[in-house]
Amino acid sequence: MPSLSLRINLDPDGRIGPGKIELLEQIAAFGSISAGARQMKMSYKHAWGLVEDMNRVFGKPVVATSHGGKRGGGAELTPVGLAVVSRFRAIERAAAAAAEPHISALQADIEAA
Amino acid sequence: MPSLSLRINLDPDGRIGPGKIELLEQIAAFGSISAGARQMKMSYKHAWGLVEDMNRVFGKPVVATSHGGKRGGGAELTPVGLAVVSRFRAIERAAAAAAEPHISALQADIEAA
Numbered sequence: 429m430p431s432l433s434l435r436i437n438l439d440p441d442g443r444i445g446p447g448k449i450e451l452l453e454q455i456a457a458f459g460s461i462s463a464g465a466r467q468m469k470m471s472y473k474h475a476w477g478l479v480e481d482m483n484r485v486f487g488k489p490v491v492a493t494s495h496g497g498k499r500g501g502g503a504e505l506t507p508v509g510l511a512v513v514s515r516f517r518a519i520e521r522a523a524a525a526a527a528e529p530h531i532s533a534l535q536a537d538i539e540a541a
Numbered sequence: 542m543p544s545l546s547l548r549i550n551l552d553p554d555g556r557i558g559p560g561k562i563e564l565l566e567q568i569a570a571f572g573s574i575s576a577g578a579r580q581m582k583m584s585y586k587h588a589w590g591l592v593e594d595m596n597r598v599f600g601k602p603v604v605a606t607s608h609g610g611k612r613g614g615g616a617e618l619t620p621v622g623l624a625v626v627s628r629f630r631a632i633e634r635a636a637a638a639a640a641e642p643h644i645s646a647l648q649a650d651i652e653a654a
Contacts, residue, residue, distance in 0.1 A: 432636065433556075435546040436644065443546070486651055511650035519643045523545065523636035530632045531549065537624035538599055 430531050432524050436516070442485030448478050449516045452509055455479075455491055459502040486512065543644050545637050549629070555598030561591050562629045565622055568592075568604060572615040599625065 435445035447468075455464035455475075465475035482490045490509035494502055505513065548558035560581075568577035568588075578588035595603045603622035607615055618626065 430552070431550045432632075433548040433550055434636070434640075437544045437546055439543070488651065488654060507654040508651055511647060511654065515643050515647035515650065519545075519640040519647075522639040522643060523547070526635040526639035527547075527632045530628050530635055534624060534628035534632075537628065538601065538621055541601055541620045541624065 430535075432520070432527055434520055434523055436519070438485050442481070444482070444485070444512070444516065448482060449513055451475060451478055452482075452490060452505060452513050455503055456505045456509075456513070459504060461491065461493070461503045464503075482509075482512070543648075545633070545640055547633055547636055549632070551598050555594070557595070557598070557625070557629065561595060562626055564588060564591055565595075565603060565618060565626050568616055569618045569622075569626070572617060574604065574606070574616045577616075595622075595625070 433446060435443050437443055451464055451468055451470075454467040455461055458464050458467065461475055461479065462472045465472050468475065479491050486508055488508045489506050490512055491503050492506050546559060548556050550556055564577055564581055564583075567580040568574055571577050571580065574588055574592065575585045578585050581588065592604050599621055601621045602619050603625055604616050605619050
C-alpha cells in the first residue's frame with residue numbers, strides 16, 4: 429500500500445521532515461542527544477546540527493540540556509519540541525487520511541489504462 | 542506561510558515527488574522530453590532516467606514518444622502519465638487542506654511557548 433512522506437517548508441529556508449522528527453522522538457525516549465543519535469545511526473555532531481537547525485527555524489530551543497548531577501546530564505524536549513513532534517505526527521495522519529481516496533483512485537486509473 | 546512538500550512511496554522502492562511530477566508537466570507542455578528537461582535545468586539523460594523510473598514504478602509507460610514526421614517526433618503523456626499528474630496534484634491539495642489547521646495550531650503553540 430502506498431504511503432505518504434511529508435515535509436513542512438518553513439520560512440525562509442527551514443524544512444522539517446520525518447528524519448528530524450524521529451530524532452526528537454529518540455532524544456525524548458532516551459533522555460540524551462548522543463543516545464538519540466545512536467538510535468538514528470548518525471554522529472553526535474550531525475544530530476546536534478539538526479537540533480540547532482530546528483532551534484533556528486522555530487526561533488526557540490526544541491531540546492533542553494542539563495549538565496552534571498548523578499546521571500551526568502541529559503536532554504529533554506522543550507514545550508516547543510513536544511509541540512513540533514505531536515503536531516507533525518497529527519499533520520501526517522490528517523494528510524494521509526485526506527490523500528487515501530486519491531491514491532486508491534490513482535491505482536484504479538493505472539490498472540484501467 | 543508554511544507549505545507541505547509531499548512524496549508518495551510506492552512498492553517496493555519507487556518514490557514520486559514534486560520534481561518528477563513537474564517534469565511530466567513540462568514534457569506535456571512542450572511536447573518533448575528534451576524541452577521538458579531544459580525547462581527543469583536537467584540533462585536529457587537525467588530526465589529520461591526519471592521517466593524510465595516512473596515507467597517501472599507504475600508498470601506502464603507514462604510518456605509516449607513518436608519519431609519522424611514534419612516536426613521530427615515528440616513526446617506526450619500517456620493516460621497513465623496524465624492520471625499520475627492530476628492525481629498527485631489532487632493529493633497535494635487534499636493533504637494541504639487537511640494539514641492547514643494543524644500547521645496553524647503548531648504556529649500558535651510556538652508563539653505561546
